[in-house]
Amino acid sequence: MQHDPSPGGGRAWRVLVPITALGAGLMFATSASTAQGTDLRGGRFSQLTELINKASDEVAGFESQAAVLRADVARVGQGAAASSSTVAAERNRSDVLAGPAGLSAVTGPGLAVALDDAPRPKDGQRPTSDNPDDLVVHQQDVQSVVNALWAGGAEAMTLMGERVVSTSAVRCVGNTLLIQGRLVGPPFIIRAIGDARAMRAALDVEPGVALFRRYVADFDLRFGVTTARTLRMPAYDGPLELPHVERSRP
Numbered sequence: 001m002q003h004d005p006s007p008g009g010g011r012a013w014r015v016l017v018p019i020t021a022l023g024a025g026l027m028f029a030t031s032a033s034t035a036q037g038t039d040l041r042g043g044r045f046s047q048l049t050e051l052i053n054k055a056s057d058e059v060a061g062f063e064s065q066a067a068v069l070r071a072d073v074a075r076v077g078q079g080a081a082a083s084s085s086t087v088a089a090e091r092n093r094s095d096v097l098a099g100p101a102g103l104s105a106v107t108g109p110g111l112a113v114a115l116d117d118a119p120r121p122k123d124g125q126r127p128t129s130d131n132p133d134d135l136v137v138h139q140q141d142v143q144s145v146v147n148a149l150w151a152g153g154a155e156a157m158t159l160m161g162e163r164v165v166s167t168s169a170v171r172c173v174g175n176t177l178l179i180q181g182r183l184v185g186p187p188f189i190i191r192a193i194g195d196a197r198a199m200r201a202a203l204d205v206e207p208g209v210a211l212f213r214r215y216v217a218d219f220d221l222r223f224g225v226t227t228a229r230t231l232r233m234p235a236y237d238g239p240l241e242l243p244h245v246e247r248s249r250p
Contacts, residue, residue, distance in 0.1 A: 105235045106156045108193040109228060111200065113145050115212070116187035116222035117175065128219045135219055137186050137212075139172035144208025145190050146170070152202025154192035156233050160184040163236035180238050187222065196227045 118135040121127050129135055146164065149157060157164040162179050171178040176185045192199060203209050203225065216223045 103235050105233060106193060107230060107232045108155070109196065110154070110191065110193040110231050111149070111196050112226050112228050112231070113149070113190045113192075113203070114187050114222065114224045114226075115141055115145065115190075118220040118222075134215065135221065136175045137188055137221065139170055139177060140208060141212045142170055142177060142188050142190070144206055144212065145203065148202045148206035148209055149190065149192040149194075149199050151206070152192075152194065152199035154194040154199060156193040158191045158233050160189060161234070163234055165236045168236075191228070191231050191233070193231050193233065200225060 115137045117137055118128060127135060142159070146157065146159065159168075159170065159179050160177075160182075162168075162182065168180060173183060176183050177188065212221070213223060215221050
């Protein structure tokens with residue numbers, strides 16, 4: 001699957017990207033003022049969540065429009081390739097690059113990793129910590145798992161069903177995560193295709209994962225790793241542009 005180069009698709013993404021960037025900018029500013037160089041297990045801002053929810057709804061609408069435009073481009077491209085050997089050669093070339101870039105659907109064996117908040121205490125029971133931030137999964141916990149799986153040789157990955165590529169970013173919004181313009185809540189599921197043994201070994205030596213496992217032991221958060229014989233992952237269909245990157249001259 002290729003990125004939509006059509007004028008309509010460009011317009012949709014030019015509107016979508018600023019909306020997502022606004023949400024990300026708000027989170028960066030909030031995190032900077034709150035963390036001050038410390039662990040980000042703190043600072044919950046309901047106003048920020050409300051803003052991101054609104055932006056996410058708008059993003060979902062633009063994603064629907066972009067999907068229609070991508071289908072139109074694919075249909076036109078297929079027709080052009082049938083009548084032009086040059087176009088057909090370029091399409092074949094792009095198909096070869098689509099796999100490593102995450103732009104094609106893939107299937108294979110691998111791992112599934114689940115992270116979840118601590119369960120709510122029953123009536124009359126005290127929580128395992130007086131600090132609510134000790135009892136929930138945070139951005140850095142998910143990011144540590146993602147980093148470990150890549151380090152362990154993952155060939156393809158999804159987070160909550162969204163394909164993860166080199167430009168993907170995970171942001172914390174309250175006790176939810178923002179992944180590619182979509183808000184998701186726990187349990188957070190990361191799936192990775194690759195050598196299961198190597199990826200398990202990478203998880204075992206990742207410091208961020210070790211820290212989360214301490215919270216699992218101390219505060220009853222949940223962490224599980226399972227081997228999967230067959231994982232099916234969709235193609236990434238989000239924006240690929242890096243608007244602030246310029247190619248330098250040799």
